[in-house]
Amino acid sequence: MDQSSNMYIRHYGAMHLEKLPANAILIVKGDVITNSIRYLQRCEGMRPDVQHLDQSMMTYAWFKTKQARHFRNISFPNSIYNPYKPEGYSMQRFLQANALRPHMPAFLCGGWYHDEIPAEHGGGTPGFKTWPVGPCDRIRPVSQQLSLDRWVEEAASSGTHLELTRALKWYLAMDAVLLRSGARGGRRGADSYVRARAHT
Numbered sequence: 466m467d468q469s470s471n472m473y474i475r476h477y478g479a480m481h482l483e484k485l486p487a488n489a490i491l492i493v494k495g496d497v498i499t500n501s502i503r504y505l506q507r508c509e510g511m512r513p514d515v516q517h518l519d520q521s522m523m524t525y526a527w528f529k530t531k532q533a534r535h536f537r538n539i540s541f542p543n544s545i546y547n548p549y550k551p552e553g554y555s556m557q558r559f560l561q562a563n564a565l566r567p568h569m570p571a572f573l574c575g576g577w578y579h580d581e582i583p584a585e586h587g588g589g590t591p592g593f594k595t596w597p598v599g600p601c602d603r604i605r606p607v608s609q610q611l612s613l614d615r616w617v618e619e620a621a622s623s624g625t626h627l628e629l630t631r632a633l634k635w636y637l638a639m640d641a642v643l644l645r646s647g648a649r650g651g652r653r654g655a656d657s658y659v660r661a662r663a664h665t
Contacts, residue, residue: 474497474500474501474504475501475504475505477497477498477501478498478501478502478504478505479505479511480600481493481498481501481502481574481600481601482502482505482506482511482512482515483511483512484599484622485512485515485572485601486570486622487514488514488515488516488568488569488570489514489515489516489569489570489571489572490515490516490518490539490563490564490569490570490571490572491515491516491517491518491571491572491574491601492518492520492571492572492573492574492604493517493518493519493520493573493574493575494519494520494521494574494575494576494577494578495574495575498574498575499517499519499522502517503517516536516537516539516569518536518539520546520556520577520578520579521578523541523545523546523559523578524545524546524547524578525545526544526545528545528546529541529544529545538569539563540562540563541554541559541562542554542558542559542562543558546559546578548579548581555581555590556577556578556579556581556590557581557590557591557592557593560590560592560593560604561592564593564604564606565606570603571603571604572598572601572602572603572604573595573601573602573604574600574601574602577589577590592606592607593605593606593607594606594607596611596616596619597620598616598619598620599620603619
């Protein structure tokens with residue numbers, strides 16, 4: 466079967482790279498995301514300003530010794546990404562060292578490799594929250610709250626279409642209702658809706 470014109474994986478990688486702001490840090494999970502982006506950056510020279518880190522690769526001892534020199538102004542707090550080993554560091558420490566600089570905004574694609582917050586409490590990384598803005602989520606400290614207008618503006622700049630913009634407004638409104646009612650778990654449905662629309 467001739468697959469020479471099959472560009473699906475290339476388009477998939479480009480979708481994650483093209484709309485990121487300048488000098489973004491892109492933290493990913495998943496072979497297809499990792500390898501499609503690696504191909505585009507190394508072979509086609511697309512978006513060399515974006516620093517692309519695969520979370521599973523960061524768990525190997527060789528990663529820092531062999532790869533760290535290729536990442537500009539990225540700090541690795543210890544030898545490996547593994548919060549349970551003496552020579553390891555948590556994602557929280559990594560983000561504290563790298564995701565607080567406005568000129569190097571951090572994004573997450575494919576989800577966290579490991580939830581450092583228990584799943585029953587929503588999962589994720591202590592001190593940080595992800596904000597859907599298209600194919601990837603923007604990583605922000607929990608102390609940094611956005612207005613709805615600013616969030617929609619970020620989503621629009623990432624190439625997000627109108628239906629997702631409406632979903633973002635609905636998501637924020639639902640969050641406010643849940644906070645007032647003390648309900649739990651309902652926002653996962655909003656997350657699923659936003660993510661589904663981001664990929665259509």
